[in-house]
Amino acid sequence: MIRPLPGWVRGLAITGALLIGLPLLGLMLRVPWLQIPELLSQPAALDALLLSLRTCLASTLLCLLLGLPLALGLSRLRGRWAAAGRALATVPMVLPPVVAGLALLVTLGRRGLIGQVLSLGGIEIGFTTMAVVLAQAFVAMPFLVVAVEGALRSMDPGAELVAATLGAAPTRVLWRVTVPALRPAIISGASLAAARALGEFGATITFAGSLQGSTRTLPLEIYLQREVDTETALALAAVLIGLAVLLVLATGLLGRSRTA
Amino acid sequence: MKRLRRLPVLIAALIVTLAGGCTGANQRQLTVFAAASLTKVFTELGARFEAAHPGVTVQFTFEGSSGLVDQLKGGARADVFASADEKNMTNAATAKLTTGDQVIFARNVLTVVVPPGNPAQITGFDSSLDGSKLVICAPEVPCGSATATLAKHLGVTLKPVSEETKVTDVLGKVTSGEADAGIVYVTDAKGAGDKVETIAIPGADRVVNNYPITVLARAAQPQLAGEFITLVTSPDGQSLLAEAGFLAP
Numbered sequence: 001m002i003r004p005l006p007g008w009v010r011g012l013a014i015t016g017a018l019l020i021g022l023p024l025l026g027l028m029l030r031v032p033w034l035q036i037p038e039l040l041s042q043p044a045a046l047d048a049l050l051l052s053l054r055t056c057l058a059s060t061l062l063c064l065l066l067g068l069p070l071a072l073g074l075s076r077l078r079g080r081w082a083a084a085g086r087a088l089a090t091v092p093m094v095l096p097p098v099v100a101g102l103a104l105l106v107t108l109g110r111r112g113l114i115g116q117v118l119s120l121g122g123i124e125i126g127f128t129t130m131a132v133v134l135a136q137a138f139v140a141m142p143f144l145v146v147a148v149e150g151a152l153r154s155m156d157p158g159a160e161l162v163a164a165t166l167g168a169a170p171t172r173v174l175w176r177v178t179v180p181a182l183r184p185a186i187i188s189g190a191s192l193a194a195a196r197a198l199g200e201f202g203a204t205i206t207f208a209g210s211l212q213g214s215t216r217t218l219p220l221e222i223y224l225q226r227e228v229d230t231e232t233a234l235a236l237a238a239v240l241i242g243l244a245v246l247l248v249l250a251t252g253l254l255g256r257s258r259t260a
Numbered sequence: 261m262k263r264l265r266r267l268p269v270l271i272a273a274l275i276v277t278l279a280g281g282c283t284g285a286n287q288r289q290l291t292v293f294a295a296a297s298l299t300k301v302f303t304e305l306g307a308r309f310e311a312a313h314p315g316v317t318v319q320f321t322f323e324g325s326s327g328l329v330d331q332l333k334g335g336a337r338a339d340v341f342a343s344a345d346e347k348n349m350t351n352a353a354t355a356k357l358t359t360g361d362q363v364i365f366a367r368n369v370l371t372v373v374v375p376p377g378n379p380a381q382i383t384g385f386d387s388s389l390d391g392s393k394l395v396i397c398a399p400e401v402p403c404g405s406a407t408a409t410l411a412k413h414l415g416v417t418l419k420p421v422s423e424e425t426k427v428t429d430v431l432g433k434v435t436s437g438e439a440d441a442g443i444v445y446v447t448d449a450k451g452a453g454d455k456v457e458t459i460a461i462p463g464a465d466r467v468v469n470n471y472p473i474t475v476l477a478r479a480a481q482p483q484l485a486g487e488f489i490t491l492v493t494s495p496d497g498q499s500l501l502a503e504a505g506f507l508a509p
Contacts, residue, residue, distance in 0.1 A: 127439075205424075209424065223425055227398075
């Protein structure tokens with residue numbers, strides 16, 4: 001049954017949709033669509049696109065590898081500790097991107113807290129593709145953690161308890177009961193994290209630098225092209241938006257296929 | 261219930277109050293769009309201009325020159341535009357944003373900067389940069405195209421680890437010690453004080469960046485705009501620019 005919404009809610013909803021939709025529409029109208037195929041055959045744009053895809057995949061996997069355990073850990077905390085832990089895990093979400101980059105720089109940079117130790121061992125992260133992946137994971141992981149932790153808190157612990165009582169080891173309970181139950185949250189969290197990583201700009205330019213093929217991702221290429229030719233920048237922006245939309249749609253379908 | 265219904269209206273009113281800027285009705289305002297490298301000198305000149313013109317406030321926007329041209333093309337209102345290169349001034353003129361009268365008021369040349377102590381033992385704009393972590397501007401932006409031209413003139417091949425979009429990003433990577441060396445403008449090096457060591461490039465004056473300034477076509481205060489440009493080109497303005505490391509036009 002359809003529950004009708006009050007008129008004023010509908011009015012505000014439409015205004016909200018316009019606030020998000022109009023600038024995107026404006027962008028789409030200005031994009032030189034015919035230029036895109038030619039543009040994507042140019043090495044600079046192609047390198048940026050491939051690098052973005054590569055680093056985005058790597059950082060999303062990193063988010064899953066570390067973010068899932070982190071969410072599980074957070075969900076076990078209670079009271080004050082839970083609030084503090086959750087606040088800490090979401091800080092990168094609200095940090096201005098440049099601040100995120102500076103935070104990484106003073107920690108992992110050559111003169112940074114950990115960076116100088118690594119540097120003695122001959123490991124320098126700055127100006128490498130790894131720096132891009134770390135910057136993306138830093139800003140994107142909170143999206144996954146928040147989504148999964150929220151789902152964990154509202155999850156009924158009954159099934160986990162039953163499995164444990166029946167003698168399943170903790171790891172087995174995790175893989176057989178917890179993770180399948182979290183599936184939708186993991187997928188939507190990972191898709192948000194991937195989209196955030198794809199658009200990452202400030203932390204990358206501050207921490208990783210900008211060099212074609214190794215650190216200059218699509219957003220950085222757009223920023224650079226804007227200095228030369230707004231049309232090219234807009235065309236690349238359309239590619240980036242297209243990728244992000246595909247990503248979110250694909251994971252949406254992925255999430256539905258099993259639950260349906 | 262009734263109070264709840266009014267809530268969205270109250271919130272809307274609150275948003276308007278929070279987002280609204282207040283401009284004094286009786287104040288005359290001069291808006292200056294200037295290249296980021298002019299921040300220090302122009303802020304000081306603005307204070308002097310305000311002191312000499314009671315009732316006038318000078319509002320600055322400092323950004324990369326091409327970003328400023330983009331904003332002007334997008335309809336931003338300003339009275340004066342000072343660019344860090346002639347290319348962007350030409351872009352603005354082509355888009356009919358300027359009055360056409362422009363004057364070169366300063367020049368800038370490139371220099372090598374290294375972190376204090378010069379850890380990678382760079383000796384200058386030469387082969388000592390090979391194998392070091394060198395950061396320069398991308399050839400798409402003014403400082404980068406100047407760097408590329410200079411390298412060509414001096415027969416040096418540069419192998420940077422990063423090509424930044426802004427000269428301040430190059431400087432930042434050197435002051436943080438992340439890079440071993442950077443190529444920036446003399447004024448940037450001077451502005452960084454003792455956070456960098458400067459190694460002058462012999463022959464750097466073969467590639468000079470000219471800074472043009474103009475009154476904009478849509479200026480609300482063309483008279484004040486002209487007077488501000490007069491201040492910039494006056495002996496007072498020129499000595500401030502020289503202090504910051506700029507060369508005279």
